[in-house]
Amino acid sequence: MKLFEFPVRVYIEDTDIGGIVYYVNYLKFMERARTEFLRSHKIEQQDLQQQGFLFVVKSVNCDYLASAKLDDQLTISVEVAKCSAASVTFLQSIRTNQLLTRAEVVVVCVNAETMRPCRFPSQIRQIFSNR
Amino acid sequence: MKLFEFPVRVYIEDTDIGGIVYYVNYLKFMERARTEFLRSHKIEQQDLQQQGFLFVVKSVNCDYLASAKLDDQLTISVEVAKCSAASVTFLQSIRTNQLLTRAEVVVVCVNAETMRPCRFPSQIRQIFSNR
Amino acid sequence: MKLFEFPVRVYIEDTDIGGIVYYVNYLKFMERARTEFLRSHKIEQQDLQQQGFLFVVKSVNCDYLASAKLDDQLTISVEVAKCSAASVTFLQSIRTNQLLTRAEVVVVCVNAETMRPCRFPSQIRQIFSNR
Amino acid sequence: MKLFEFPVRVYIEDTDIGGIVYYVNYLKFMERARTEFLRSHKIEQQDLQQQGFLFVVKSVNCDYLASAKLDDQLTISVEVAKCSAASVTFLQSIRTNQLLTRAEVVVVCVNAETMRPCRFPSQIRQIFSNR
Numbered sequence: 001m002k003l004f005e006f007p008v009r010v011y012i013e014d015t016d017i018g019g020i021v022y023y024v025n026y027l028k029f030m031e032r033a034r035t036e037f038l039r040s041h042k043i044e045q046q047d048l049q050q051q052g053f054l055f056v057v058k059s060v061n062c063d064y065l066a067s068a069k070l071d072d073q074l075t076i077s078v079e080v081a082k083c084s085a086a087s088v089t090f091l092q093s094i095r096t097n098q099l100l101t102r103a104e105v106v107v108v109c110v111n112a113e114t115m116r117p118c119r120f121p122s123q124i125r126q127i128f129s130n131r
Numbered sequence: 132m133k134l135f136e137f138p139v140r141v142y143i144e145d146t147d148i149g150g151i152v153y154y155v156n157y158l159k160f161m162e163r164a165r166t167e168f169l170r171s172h173k174i175e176q177q178d179l180q181q182q183g184f185l186f187v188v189k190s191v192n193c194d195y196l197a198s199a200k201l202d203d204q205l206t207i208s209v210e211v212a213k214c215s216a217a218s219v220t221f222l223q224s225i226r227t228n229q230l231l232t233r234a235e236v237v238v239v240c241v242n243a244e245t246m247r248p249c250r251f252p253s254q255i256r257q258i259f260s261n262r
Numbered sequence: 263m264k265l266f267e268f269p270v271r272v273y274i275e276d277t278d279i280g281g282i283v284y285y286v287n288y289l290k291f292m293e294r295a296r297t298e299f300l301r302s303h304k305i306e307q308q309d310l311q312q313q314g315f316l317f318v319v320k321s322v323n324c325d326y327l328a329s330a331k332l333d334d335q336l337t338i339s340v341e342v343a344k345c346s347a348a349s350v351t352f353l354q355s356i357r358t359n360q361l362l363t364r365a366e367v368v369v370v371c372v373n374a375e376t377m378r379p380c381r382f383p384s385q386i387r388q389i390f391s392n393r
Numbered sequence: 394m395k396l397f398e399f400p401v402r403v404y405i406e407d408t409d410i411g412g413i414v415y416y417v418n419y420l421k422f423m424e425r426a427r428t429e430f431l432r433s434h435k436i437e438q439q440d441l442q443q444q445g446f447l448f449v450v451k452s453v454n455c456d457y458l459a460s461a462k463l464d465d466q467l468t469i470s471v472e473v474a475k476c477s478a479a480s481v482t483f484l485q486s487i488r489t490n491q492l493l494t495r496a497e498v499v500v501v502c503v504n505a506e507t508m509r510p511c512r513f514p515s516q517i518r519q520i521f522s523n524r
Binding site: 140143159162166180 | 404425432463464
Binding site for chain 1: 271273274275290293294297301306307308311331332333
């Protein structure tokens with residue numbers, strides 16, 4: 001898989017009293033990039049939900065190396081490291097001209113009603129496997 | 132109606148680079164107080180949703196007079212100013228030892244499926260009218 | 263002044279249990295657009311802060327007409343309605359193919375240390391007056 | 394150290410379109426609990442900042458086991474697992490009547506101006522070591 005990259009700008013809403021991006025918000029940026037990665041393959045979140053699928057984050061391992069600041073233009077990367085029938089592992093990074101944050105995010109597919117794990121739709125599976 | 136009051140503590144998540152509470156977050160605090168006002172009358176949000184009602188904010192008029200700071204213990208007030216069949220007007224304030232913010236918030240009741248305005252459940256109507 | 267417009271995409275982080283954009287978040291979108299309006303005139307937020315200026319929201323009057331949904335591509339507009347020495351009134355709207363939200367937002371310039379109102383830097387004043 | 398516990402109520406602001414708590418927000422709840430753990434030892438965030446210290450999150454390892462829902466009353470726990478001169482490792486959990494989330498959060502003390510790691514104030518060190 002080619003590395004997918006998505007730009008995110010830092011606004012006041014993203015900062016905290018320390019004058020830097022509130023660390024929790026990096027996880028939002030990473031999800032935006034995963035969403036855009038799927039959109040680049042013609043998959044919209046609304047469609048998934050209407051088909052009864054929810055993608056639920058199972059675990060996050062995140063290292064904060066340096067801080068993003070107001071006005072920064074960040075590059076968020078998305079890479080599929082591993083994919084099984086109902087679970088996918090993403091490696092992601094956030095950079096300016098240096099590496100700020102990197103994370104491993106495991107996402108599972110669940111049935112929106114039962115909240116039980118279920119197989120990814122085949123179209124999604126193909127996207128994740130094509131690396 | 133007796134004035135309903137609810138305490139909210141300011142955490143780092145609520146602040147921004149200016150070192151004060153990010154102004155958008157006061158609206159979250161006001162909604163927490165409205166939710167607790169209803170809970171004090173035995174109305175849970177989940178129940179409303181399961182009965183097919185959504186409370187949707189129609190308008191917000193908010194004046195910011197002074198800023199809340201990290202660690203501040205805020206008091207959020209809720210008062211029903213006006214109530215009709217499908218709409219209620221709240222007057223709310225946020226205080227420390229001084230008045231920080233006051234707002235008028237109009238909320239309408241809608242059918243969760245059609246998103247069309249509908250009458251408040253009678254139990255709710257009674258709570259709002261009892262002032 | 264020409265109407266300034268800025269696109270904002272709706273992500274999962276912006277939604278709530280009602281399945282629509284959490285109403286508080288529209289105010290974040292409007293601030294992003296104001297920030298980009300200034301950036302289009304070569305004004306960065308960081309520079310303002312380093313020069314000792316803070317832009318503080320004094321009041322918000324916001325009407326919610328219709329709801330934005332997940333994946334929606336929104337257009338946020340910015341227009342300067344009025345400008346004085348230390349205060350500026352913006353008219354803003356949020357649209358998809360229909361008008362979702364419109365707001366009047368009053369912003370004042372304060373000294374970052376004293377938090378007292380002060381005159382806008384002349385460069386900013388010129389941008390706001392040029393309408 | 395005795396386990397410190399802090400209650401958090403789930404509001405609409407915490408939910409997403411999936412009808413459950415947006416997973417990023419659990420990290421906010423955990424920080425609230427760490428803040429209250431320090432406050433229970435008479436340490437206020439404002440004081441730390443005024444003394445020139447910032448506590449910066451270095452890494453988060455978080456497992457999501459089950460989801461919190463609107464109106465849930467959560468119990469957030471804080472335990473110090475390890476403490477060195479400039480770094481502390483917290484074990485935290487979020488529960489209703491079942492375990493929802495558990496996380497390991499590493500926090501480092503930095504000088505607020507240089508953003509370089511520095512030793513915890515001795516009063517803090519003592520709190521963290523007293524386990």
